Amino acid sequence: IFFKRASTLQTSRCSLAVALQHTRGRCSKVTSTSDDVDQVRTLLQLCVDRYYISPGPTNTELFERGLSCSYGPLGMELRRNLLEQWWHCVTKSRAQVFGINTLSSSKDREARGRRQLRIVESEHLKQILEQQELNKEQLIQQIQTLLQSSPPVRTSLLQGALEQYVPSLELVNRKLPYGLAESGLCFQSSDGSAEVTQTSLVWFCSPRTSSQWLDHWNRQRLKWWRKFALSPSDFSSMDIPEQERVEEASRGVRIIYNFPWGQEPLETLWSRGDAELMQTHKGARSKLQCRDGRKSVPHIVSVTGNMDRGLMAFLFNSLQQLKREDRRQKLQHRKVLKLHPVLAPVKVALDIGRGATLELRQVCEDLLQELMEAKISVWPGYRETMSTSMEQLNAKYDEMGVLFTVVISENTLESGLLQVRSRDTTIKETMHISEIKNFLSRYISAADNI
């Protein structure tokens, strides 16, 4: 079995000898295992240096394990863009998908699973422990009462969607198929607790079509992941072997990414039957039935993604390391984060060249405002007073994945012309300041529609 479960990641990362299933396509080829270790180290360092994730070994470890970590400004924006694209893709599909927002903890919800987590008032628990006069039995009794009143936290978004099935049925006039979509934090129990940004589509369909729908969503989701990839073949999907199946499910598929240390799941699709829906609504069959000729209780196809690991996958996928000689024939290592234009957290950086600083800054401020109002994310590089060469700046912006760098100089004050450098081609073009906003908007939306 090639597939590495999340729980075995710690070991699999140590044994980087795992054969890579695919070549890295357009990306710089990774051929040996020591290259893999280097690549991982390089990317993690870059993520910290370039404000994707917050520094610190604990935080980097969370990130590597595909869990939520503390994200810096660029990571936060990338996460936003990713969730926005997921949302747009799932709800834009020709079928009916509605968004919901359920609670992450709820007293009313039954806790499930062996490793359930509850939010406990720890001071209350401490007070119980400090009561000298209690005997052991009374102590246990009191703690059990506290535990009962402590709400369990969700480990997945499925339960919330199952609960919303009945109220949403009216919305679709009892007609199948339809889906409920949600994204949000879920908690996992693993050495203390850990959180994950989950996306979930719970699809209700007639029993005889559930297998086709599983295939449909598998194709849709894989297409989505690949759309934003620099090297699409690193994303693939595979059936889940019978022995790994969850109890209720008849079939499952995983969308996986080929990390340097092995494959890891990004999204899991299950065709799960109706058992969980029946259980959630205590078998009230008549409440659950819908109008599809046979008055059947729908079957469920669940599509559950881990967007924290998805974010990491796109970072690994887009890192290109290039070697080239500079003017003085010195070997330069250029690192570029070629994130898809739609995902790139910063679309354009504004900088100033030589000239009257005060006036140039004013031009930058005005342009910044104009771009921000058009919802194009800008990096205000001109505000830094450090003297950095344009070459160093470009290297920094490439590592940040900034799509374009605009330089405003003396010349701009005279003629309105500025210089625009592309991350992907490194070509510098001259453009009029009045054109830049439309140029960027068109560029991004063109990339979106390919």
Add this chain to the structure above:
Amino acid sequence: IFFKRASTLQTSRCSLAVALQHTRGRCSKVTSTSDDVDQVRTLLQLCVDRYYISPGPTNTELFERGLSCSYGPLGMELRRNLLEQWWHCVTKSRAQVFGINTLSSSKDREARGRRQLRIVESEHLKQILEQQELNKEQLIQQIQTLLQSSPPVRTSLLQGALEQYVPSLELVNRKLPYGLAESGLCFQSSDGSAEVTQTSLVWFCSPRTSSQWLDHWNRQRLKWWRKFALSPSDFSSMDIPEQERVEEASRGVRIIYNFPWGQEPLETLWSRGDAELMQTHKGARSKLQCRDGRKSVPHIVSVTGNMDRGLMAFLFNSLQQLKREDRRQKLQHRKVLKLHPVLAPVKVALDIGRGATLELRQVCEDLLQELMEAKISVWPGYRETMSTSMEQLNAKYDEMGVLFTVVISENTLESGLLQVRSRDTTIKETMHISEIKNFLSRYISAADNI
């Protein structure tokens, strides 16, 4: 003191005699307390009926208390729009604001406050309780160890931003002022736990300007709330009395909304000094200093919002109840949710009139796709097969707050003309099908730019 604290809401709602501070402006006037009770009941029922919040008394109670509840598709979309607007407003401000995303629970974070909450593996705790061979002391010992390893959950976003101060300092080249913005779930301990969608801007500025910045952000935020209001005077701001101040703070302001049962805070601003920042970074003054001439440790202005209560405020604010006679001179009660065009969860509903159903549906599907691709949220009313009169449909859409209703009929197939009804004017216009997308886009962005 007019101001009602969240904790006293239960009582204040019972004593609806609280004098209203402002008239409801353009909204239907509320004059007596029994009207207030009616208004609350009407709005809550409407929120459940029209897919803003999920049904059930527990859920409605959470909603009323200004806590996160389970939102239906429309509530979820309204929450999205609200958070999007908040984000856009806070980061678009001329000053430097960066987004971050911190963990909601973390073992590394010190738990604060008297009523701290921790995520506990409840099965582990149960196992400890079941160990017969332990004596009372051993039992206490084991539970304390478990408690220590259980991560505390955040009660506000402040702590995360304080931790991110040092890594973000490099980003701004050690120059003040700048801010860190975040939105996310926070947990409160209150009769079991409860969650709140918080927004947070933590603003780092030089000590001598902190008071001015407090005023600046107060003005900005109040302007923002009022921008989306039907009756802006229901939103106001007031200084927090000295006796209610938190320990570290020198001054505080609250932005409040005038609910039928009294005033409640939507957003709280504090000028908090540097004590908490020093404490978070264990007094490492040199790490905290920035370049503002005096090498000072910055003071903090915190701007913390409750977007769940904010969402409820906009719903109350936008509900207009009108009485008018219909054709048969029967008194009609018309309820319209006049949400701001930018916030309205559904911008347009598509329905079909008389004609060849199959062809009309196809036209609707195509138009739906076109609008969704332009990111205009559409309600696919034409998919319902129930025969409802156009009058009933309009009443339903008005309660949902749908901006426009488009009716496609036989006529559309022939001439391309369709009928567009406005929620706010109830006027029906004829428009060509090719114009509708641009009309809607222009209408929404015009409302955004007022």
